[in-house]
Amino acid sequence: MRVLAMMTGLLMASPALAHDMVPGAPQSQPILLQNALVHTVSVGSLEDTDILIENGLITAVGSDLQADGAQVIDLTGKQVYPGLIALNTFLGLTEISMVRATVDTAEVGKLNPEVKASVAFNPDSELIPTVRSNGITHVQVVPQGRGLTGQSTLVNLDSWTIVDGEVDTPAAIHLHWPTVWRWSSDEKRRKKQQEQLDADIQTIHSAFEDAYRYHLAAKADKVTSSDIRWQAMLPLFSGEAKLFAHADNQGDIEQILDIARRYNIKPVIVGGYDAWRMPEMLSEAGASVIYPHVFSFPRRSDEPIDLPFRIPAMLEQADIPFAFGFRADWDARNLPFAAGQSISYGLNKQDALKAVTLDAARIMGANKMGSIAPGYKASLIISSGDIFNPMEANIEAMYIDGRQVDLNNRHRQLYQKYLKR
Structure with a gap:
């Protein structure tokens, strides 16, 4: 009976397992990522390169890009990869x-x-x-x-x-x-x-x-x-x-x-x-x-x-x-x-x-996924290191179709909890 009660309690509590991170809001203004090492996949890796994102799509990749009313983010020393x-x-x-x-x-x-x-x-x-x-x-x-x-x-x-x-x-x-x-x-x-x-x-x-x-x-x-x-x-x-x-x-x-x-x-x-x-x-x-x-x-x-x-x-x-x-x-x-x-x-x-x-x-x-190129979906990740190296990857930001994603998770929450013990 105790086992049955434990299982019943676990199943009743299962909705609480749902994560509480809110999906990102649709892109409302242009986003200009500047001065990054951009791994385009299609044309190799480009240093000190800008990426312009509009309406969930990559509209330009190059140097010294400009866009009226854009949210400008300086990524000097950072790396950008396709999601x-x-x-x-x-x-x-x-x-x-x-x-x-x-x-x-x-x-x-x-x-x-x-x-x-x-x-x-x-x-x-x-x-x-x-x-x-x-x-x-x-x-x-x-x-x-x-x-x-x-x-x-x-x-x-x-x-x-x-x-x-x-x-x-x-x-x-x-x-x-x-x-x-x-x-x-x-x-x-x-x-x-x-x-x-x-x-x-x-x-x-x-x-x-x-x-x-x-x-x-x-x-x-x-x-x-x-x-x-x-x-x-x-x-x-x-x-x-x-x-x-x-x-x-x-x-x-x-x-x-x-x-x-x-x-x-x-x-x-x-x-x-x-x-x-x-x-x-x-x-x-x-x-x-x-x-x-x-x-x-x-x-x-x-x-x-x-x-x-x-x-x-x-x-x-x-x-x-x-x-x-x-x-x-x-x-x-x-x-x-x-x-x-x-x-x-x-x-x-x-x-x-x-x-x-x-x-x-x-x-x-x-279609139009997996590369950083004009016309492709703006699904990107920003890291401070090589994403293939687990010791230095450090994913700092993520965009899916131009929407910034909340990278909080249960692991980070528990880390912060026990860090304060």
Whole structure:
């Protein structure tokens, strides 16, 4: 009874977990940032450079800019980066992982392409301010599970509701490829595992075939019975949606590419641990990669311990389009440090920055994001140091679509509290 009472009290108190930081007000006057080291991504890094922001957009980048009635901010000695984009997260879908009532990451069943993660996203999550304090302005919120798990959404991390926060991108349908995480040493159990795996893979093939036939019937205006699952997949076959396929092993990726080739789909491989081994196949399929394993252990006992650190550089050398991901909720805040780790293991610094900004936006199909250039959205972060170095990053300010974001969070509040003890 005591345990039940404790759980009941925790669930009743859960609304109090919502953070109390108020979203920034819409931009009301021009903002002129002066004399900063500006990391544009598109044209490199520019010293002593100004940025003019009007109506949520960057309107000019250069020297000695002027604007009537502008709020002028001198950033001498500071650095300006595009806001970082964290892909492959479930931020906003979970609050306390050990409390089931606060976890809404997956739907029941293996065929749910119509499910949208945006429906469950909580913009008041206490985790959000701690994530954005490391420079992350946008995240891809991904439904978890096995099989066709649903559709992700790209959101900014300073909004009142999902309607305010959602970024306009093509539909993103997620396929988590069936796999066996640990094979049994018992022959009978191993045989059952193989049978289940074969059945799950066949379910995926059947789903795509049924959806494609539904697509052909819809084109011919001959759909006799509506099915919301296949209806949700129609944009995939017309090229208006993206397929995000989660897989790491080369054999699994090859099967995904076979499906993509059969239905004329350009996939995004999420995971892609073995992607560096197959650049020609990925290039032929027009595929890109979201790589989330920088801080993982090697997947095979005979691989070098630092291989996960080096794979981003190997993807870049193999000319495979990629971006960094971070399969996590609160831990997504470590995205810039994961990119920094890859820099230490061979990835060019400009390429690393591009992989958490412009390339991430391109993979999502988000227009005018991820670069500091005229016409792009004014989502920026200002730091006193290198954002890839956790010892000196020090994010001092953030703007999302020209709105200044409150960077206060629970960590800083607790630090101040116990500092006064």
